Structures are given as C-alpha cells and as structure tokens.
Amino acid sequence: MLYRLARRLRFSRMPLVLAAAGIAAALTACGSSTFESADDKIKVTTTIGMITDVVNEIGGDRVAVEGLMKSNVDPHLYKASQGDIKKLDHADVIFYNGLHLEGKMVEIFERMAGKKPTVAVSRNLADDRLRLGDPAQGTEHDPHIWFDVRNWMSAAEVIRDTLAERDPAHAQSYRDRADAYLEKLAQLHEEVREQIASIPESGRVLVTAHDAFGYFGDAYGIKVMGLQGISTASEAGTKDVADLRDYLVENRIKAVFIESSVPRKAIDAVIQGAKAKGHDLVIGGELFSDAMGAEGTEEGTYVGMVRHNVRTIVEALR
Amino acid sequence: MTTLWILLTGMLVAASCSLVGCFLVLRKMAMIGDAISHSVLPGIVIAFLVSGSRDSLPMLLGAAAIGLVTVFLIQLFHQGGVQSDAAIGVVFTALFSVGIVLVSAYTQHIDLDLDCVLYGEIAYVSWNTIEIAGIALGPKAVWGVGIALLLGVLCISLFYKQFKLCAFDPALAAAIGIPVALFHYLLMSLVSITTVASFESVGAILVVGMLVVPPSTAYLLTERLGRMIVYSIALGCVSAVAGYYAASLLDASIAGCMIGVAGALFVLALLFSPSHGVVWRRWRQRRLAEAHRLEAH
Secondary structure, three states, rough: HHHHHHHHHHOOOHHHHHHHHHHHHHHHHHOOOOOOOOOOOEEEEEHHHHHHHHHHHHHHHHHEEEEEEOOOOOHHHHOOHHHHHHHHHHEEOOOOOOOOOOOHHHHHHHHHHHOOEEEOOOOOOOOOHHOOEEEEEEEEEOOHHHHHHHHHHHHHHHHHHHHHHHHHHHHHHHHHHHHHHHHHHHHHHHHHHHHHHHOHHHHOOEEEEOOOOOOHHHHHHEHHHEEOOOOOOOOOHHHHHHHHHHHHOOOOEEEEEEOOOOHHHHHHHHHHHHHHHOOOOOOEEOOOOOOOOOOHHHHOOOHHHHHHHHHHHHHHHO | HHHHHHHHHHHHHHHHHHHHHHHHHHHHOOOOOHHHHHHHHHHHHHHHHHOOOHHHHHHHHHHHHHHHHHHHHHHHHHHOOOHHHHHHHHHHHHHHHHHHHHHHOOOOOOOOHHHHHOOOOHHHHOOOOOOOOOOEEEEEEHHHHHHHHHHHHHHHHHOOOHHHHHOOOOOHHHHHOOHHHHHHHHHHHHHHHHHHHHHHHHOOOHHHHHHHHHHHHHHHOOOOHHHHHHHHHHHHHHHHHHHHHHHHHHHHOHHHHHHHOOOOOOHHHHHHHHHHHHEHHHHHHHHHHHHHHHHHH
16 A cells, blocks of 8 residues: 555656755755855946946956956847856946847846946936937937947946945046046047048948947948848848948949848848949948957957957948 | 746746646647747837837737737637648738838837847846835746736636546537637637746746647656646746756756756656657567567467
8 A cells, every 4th residue: 555655656746756856956055155256356247348348447456347248249139148147146236238238138227226236338328419219200219329439438437437436445546547548538539530531421331231330420420321220130121222232333332341240141132232233342341330359359349349340441441 | 036036937937838838739739839929029019109118018018919819810710720730820920920010111220129128038037026115026027927827727727627628629528518619718818828928027938948848748748637737837847947057057048948958858758758658668569579479489
C-alpha cells in the first residue's frame, strides 16, 4: 500500500516536486547577493555608448561606468540580459538619453527615479531645441540629439551637475574635467561647421538609411534625407525609394551613406535605381548613427565618432 | 528582491499560459499566441492616433481590443470551414498588414514598433511598480498576469466539463446541448486576455513559448486532461526557475533562457516519456523482436 502510494507520487507528482525544489532553490539563492565593491567609486550605469564616454570623461577615476548597450548595437533592438539587471540594481546613478530612444525602458527609468537618481541627459534641452519627428503630425521629438554637438554639450552639463550633486566632496574635480571636455566639444562644433561648409552648396545633401541625422543637418546646414522613418524597425516604402532616386539623379548627388547599425539593403536599391537612370552613385562610407565604434578605437569615443562621420561625409561629397 | 519578483512573474506567466495552452494544443491552435503577437499592431497604431501618446495604457487597450478581434475572426473562419492553421494564418497576416500600412501612411516618423511600445521585458518587472494612494503594491506585471491567471482558473474550473468535451469531441458536446460555439469564444477570449496582459509585462517570446511548449511536453507524458494541465503548469514553472538561473550563468536574455529550458524538457520527454518516448519504444520493439526470434527457435 505504502509502496503503491510512493510509486504513484513519484510518477504523477514529479513535476510538482521539481517545481517546489526550484522555488526553494530560488529563495535560498536570493539571500546571497554578490557584487560588493571595496572602493568608494560612484557606480554609474548608462544606456548608449555616447553617454558612457561622456561620463568617463567627466567622472575620470572617481566613477565606475558600465554601459548596457555594446558598440554596434542598435538601441531600438537592444535586449536586456540577466547581468544588466545587476548593473541597474547596483548603480548609484543611471544616465539615459530619453525622448523614447530607449523605448519602454524610459518608463522604467522614470519609475525608478523615486529610489535612485535616473537622469535623462536630454532633460535640459528646451522644446525649441528639439526637432519634431514630423511637423505634420509631430507629437514626438526626434531622440538622436547627439549629432548637434551643442546638444551633447548640454548633456555633458547634465552629467557634470548630477555627479557633483551626488559626490559633493569631489565636485570641483568634476567641474574642472567637465570644463576641459566642454572646451573640446566647442572646438569640435566649430570644426564640424567649417568642414561641412567646405562642401559646395549644391552638393550638401546627406542620404542615409534612417532618420538619425536631423539635428546634424539643422546645426551644420546640410540637407538630410533618410529612407526609413525614425525607427530602424519600420521599412522603406517603394515610393520612398523611387522619390529618393529621382531626387539624387536630378541633383547629381555624388554619394550616399550606410550606417554601422542599420542594414544597407534599401540604400543598395537606391544605388541600383540611379545606375539604371544613368547616374553613377557611390557609397560614401559607413557612418556611425545610433551606436559608436568598438571600444578602444578612435571611433569608440563620442568625439572620434563625430570626426569619423564628418571626415567620411566631406571626402565623399566634396 | 529583484530575483524573487522575476521568478514570481515568470511562474505566473508560465501557469496562466500553460493553462489555456493545453486547450489550444488539443484544438490544434497552438500558434494562436504568435498570431496575436503580430496582429495587435493595428491596435497600437490606432490607439496612438486616437490618444496621441505612447503611454502603456492606451497601447494596452488598443492591443487588447485587436487581440479579441483576432481570436473572434479566427474562430469565425474556423467554424465557417477553414482549417484552423489556415484561419490563424489568414487573420494574423491580414491584421498585421493593416498595421504596417497604417504605420507607413500615418506614423512613419514616430517610433511605433511593437518591441518598443508594447512588449515588456521580464528583466525590468521589479522596477515597474504600481502604487495606489501612496501604498506600494509591488510590480505591475505580477498584478496584470496574476489577474489573468485568476480569471483563467476561475473560468476553466467553473466550466471544466464543458471545456473538456468541447476540446475533445465538439460534435458530442453539441449533441448533448452544450453551446459549443459559446465555449470556444470564451476560451479564445481567455487566450487573448492572457497573452496581451503578458506581452505588456514580459514580452512576446516568453508568452508564445509558454503557450505551446509546456502543454506539448505534458501531452507526451499523459493523455488525461486534468493531469496534462497540472503537468504543464509545473513544467512551465520549472522552466521559468531553471531558465532564470541559466540566464544568470550565461549572462543572457532571461525570457530566451526560460523558453530554452522548456524546449530542453520537451526533448527529454520526447525521448524518455514512459508512453510516447522514442527510446522506450525502440527498446520495447527490440524486446518484442527478440521474443519472436526465441519463439521461432
């Protein structure tokens, strides 16, 4: 009798027993949280690489920065891993871009704000400095603010002020480092303007796969045309491809550009189309849009990335 | 705390999805979850055009409405004589394409893809909390999925006999006076509510996987509906817990690992199930052949 009961239990309740064991394991594991750091560095977690870079520049060795999105990852398509939870959980400060760039994560950051500082680096930009997604029905702002260097200077100020507030003992060191960095960015801004101005006016058209360069166009006087919408997930319509091709052929534009984090299929279609109409269009090079280059390379920093883009654009269009 | 909330959410999703999933597998409509995950696109676009914002609530309402439309259309076509897989395919591609057309016509310059505005991520559930009148009530996902589970358990336990008969032998059910169509629609509405509530909390892959994989595994282990439901809920919970720890070891996506474990359990069941297992069947065949040979001698 007892034997039969045991047998029945073993067979019919096996998954239940396993589930109970699993839950027990889960409960015991929760108590022993890992990751204690001995030093008193401020732990900062950021979303995109551009922010990581600025926090490193301003925080120096006072901060330990961890970025969620690796280089060459399109932030629209980022997927969280288990380790990212820890990065968010243990952070003293979280910096993100905001303006819906991080999608639903932005909502999470806003909710977390009650427990720890979560700061959108775009927060000091007044509405008149933000581009509307589409003037016709624009209720939303274009999140790709970093291509106007002045916007990124504002972001750097937000980071400086947040760190200084969080760690008042070293506030002066943050301010000094930030001053030096802002100086560098101001120079970069001038440099970009001069470089783009050196392209003949009729040829100042930047064609890329998606609409990440709106701020760049506004700030430095170059007409920007994208194939996809703002989101990298929406697809280009057939008419968009045809319209763009006709425009390029008519205005004898020399080159179009591909992006490091977006597939190049649609751009290839435009090039083929232009060729069929007797206009030789080349790929001017690869631009960094939503993600920077690999860590440790020049393009892996914000300044290096902007320089790379400008160099590529100017060389192809001049 | 984070870990605990994620595990709880994972197990709630596993339980609520496996529960309705069993009936879907029996009715050969397992892919309906995947269908809903695509067909809700027009719902969120319309919700955006009406409300002008991408906040969770209008998105969720839009998705829930179109989710119901999806399952009703599928059921309608199926009753009209279209094969179930074809009905699912037709409805979701049609609705999804309506969504694509709406996006390209009206909202091209706004980031409105499903991943970005509707699908949640189980990694973040513990931070996405709700509070009413200043009282912290814990993660939103636990409440959303918990209510869906409660609704599912309530409906199915109240009408268990009817659901069972409709799943196995709709003709007999109709003959003895059960309103078969009504129960089919009820079940489909449950599926729609469960999936949309879970999409919003934990994302698509986890929901689609939990609807199909644990019930299919359980179906290899037993042929009795009651046991099948209990097994599949338990298997789903084990997958959720083991998957979380696998994700922690690999530093990988949590939802991905949970479904990965569920898939591995399915393969184990396929090989070693006492009744359907490939390994045992081979072994029995060989034993039989040997017995025949001995007899022949």
